[in-house]
Amino acid sequence: MSAVAWIAVGSLIVWVWLLLGHGFYWRTDQRLPRCHDPARWPSVAVIVPARDEAEMLPVSLPSLLVQDYPGDAWIVLVDDCSSDGTGQLARELAARRGGLPLTVVTPGEPEAGWTGKLWAVRHGIAVARQDGPDFLLLTDADIAHEPDSLRELVAAAGPGGPEGFDLVSQMARLRVASVWERLVVPAFVYFFGQLYPFRRVNRARSRTAAAAGGCVLLRTEAAERARVPESIRQAVIDDVSLAREVRRSGGRIWLGLAERVDSVRPSPRLRDLWRMVARSAYAQLRHSPLLLAGTVPGLLLVYAAPPATLAAGVLTGEGTAAWAGGAAWALMTATYLPMLAYYRQSLWLGPLLPLTAMLYLLMTVDSAVQHYRGRGAAWKGRTYPRPDAAPDR
Template identity: 85%
Template sequence: MSAVAWIAVSSLIVWVWLLLGQGLFWRTDQRLPRRTAPARWPSVAVVVPARDEAGMLPVSLPSLLAQDYPGEAEIFLVDDCSKDGTGDLARTLSVRYGGLPLTVSSPGEPEPGWTGKLWAVRHGVTLARERKPEFLLLTDADIAHEPDSLRELVAAATTGTPDGFDLVSQMARLRVVSAWERLIVPAFVYFFGQLYPFRRVNRAGSGTAAAAGGCVLLRTEAAERARIPESIRQSVIDDVSLARAVQDSGGRIWLGLAERVDSVRPYPRLGDLWRMISRSAYTQLRHSPLLLAGTVPGLALVYLAPPVTLVAGLLTGDALAVWAGGAAWAVMAGTYMPMLAYYRQPLWLAPLLPVTALLYLLMTVDSAVQHRRGRGAAWKGRTYARPEAAPDR
């Protein structure tokens, strides 16, 4: 066999394994588990960290205020040193829309050793615990919830399994409007599911842990047992770290795709998406040059080799390279189609996944370069030069 054929066959083998052996990551049927109304609706405190979110709050905050929840619920919005009037706007929206009680507070700049978001979460959780809520809903300021979202999350946590869940998280449906969002956003969730297959996360006793930080319902008892957020205070990939801490402390976790929870934050340009992804890509690799050196050729073999070997085989008359490269590309595209369907995008985008993967590869390399320059994990005016990687096992 030629070298090109060897590469094509190797890529095909990897894709067959991913198709069958990686927790069926490509399926999109992990939705809130079957649930019923609990006999008693537990109390909930909603904690919303917000930094310069005046553009998002008019859409997201009214959706929280309007939650149709049968039990006691209260919102704690933590203004993380915003410069755009986020806190004042939140108070104005609360007066205008009514609904759930809202408390707005600000903890000041984070202490050394804390990321800004988790410092704000710490402050909000501390305030919430004074009310002794049974559950905490940690949700971002750019997440809009349908009126029954909180009710459905609590029902899933309390009745979705005989013993209940300590953490229920939904991956909010991200905005897909611009051409760049169509190309990159569904792949973001696809790649996340490939790293953390939802089925494995949801299986009792599994060693895989993950959550989606935009929407996490957490038992207060489990948070205290796992020392949330103190135990993960340096984490940039805080959602995965949170899920790991809860699981390691004996909690049962669940993660799935959302149907009625949406992110309203726009990423219309490539630069917007690039910054969002590259700020934590190298953190995922634990800031290891060795892991980066293995990731680059690994991504090339899995995502770039199929179309390249197919074309090379056609040009050189290498039938095996054509067949193996084409088969690998077909399997890749086939596993991507369910995610495109979930995002209501045309399926002809599936064969373009190698292009998207190339962009992600470049973003990962750029993330490493920025880290070396001391500008790693930059977000909203703050830079975390050496943030703690998400714990892995």
């Protein structure tokens, strides 16, 4: 066989393994467990870190204020040195809408060795602990919850001990409206699931751990046991680091796709989505040039090779390259269709996954370039260097 044919066959073998041997990552059936209501509803403190979120709060904060929760619950919004009146707007919304009690606090600029979000979370948890909550709900300022979201999360966590979960996280349904969002956003969640297969995350003794930072319900005693957030204070990918620390300290975790939790942040332009991915892509590779050097050819083999070898096989009459490349492309597309269906998008976007994957490859390379230029992990006016003791590992 020709070199092109060998590449096509190699890619096909990889896709057969991804389909059958990688935790069925492509399935979208990991949804919030349906459990019985507890005899006594535990208390919950909702922690909302917010930096320059005046545009998002009118949509997201009222959804928290009106939570239909039978137990005690309150909200601590941490205004992370906003310049757009985020804190004052939050107070006005709470006064106008009523609902759950709201406290707005401002911790000041983060100390050295802390990322901004985790510094805000630290301060919010410290304030919340004064009232001794049983659970902490960590949710971002761009996340909107249906009125029964908190009730469903707490019921899914179940009782303490081996019968319940110490961390329950839902991957919020991201906004998909513009052309670029349709092309990039479902693939973002698909690739996340490929890195951290949800079924493996949810196994009791699995070594795979992950969470989705927009919606994390955390048992307070588990947070104390895992020394969260101090133990992950430098993490750029804070949600995955949080899940790892909880699991490492003996906690049970669960991660799934949300049905009633949505991100309301618009990212209509490619530039917006590029910045979202590139700010943490190289951190995902542990800032390692060797991992980057392996990732580039790996992504080319897995995603670019199938359509390329199919085209080359058809043009040159190399039958093996054509059928192997076509079969690999078909398997790739088949694994993507469930995610497109979850996002209610046209299934005709499935064959475009190689194009989207190449965009993500370029974003990853750009993330590395920006890191070495001293502008890595830049977000909302802050730039975070590589951690001294990389907690993402």
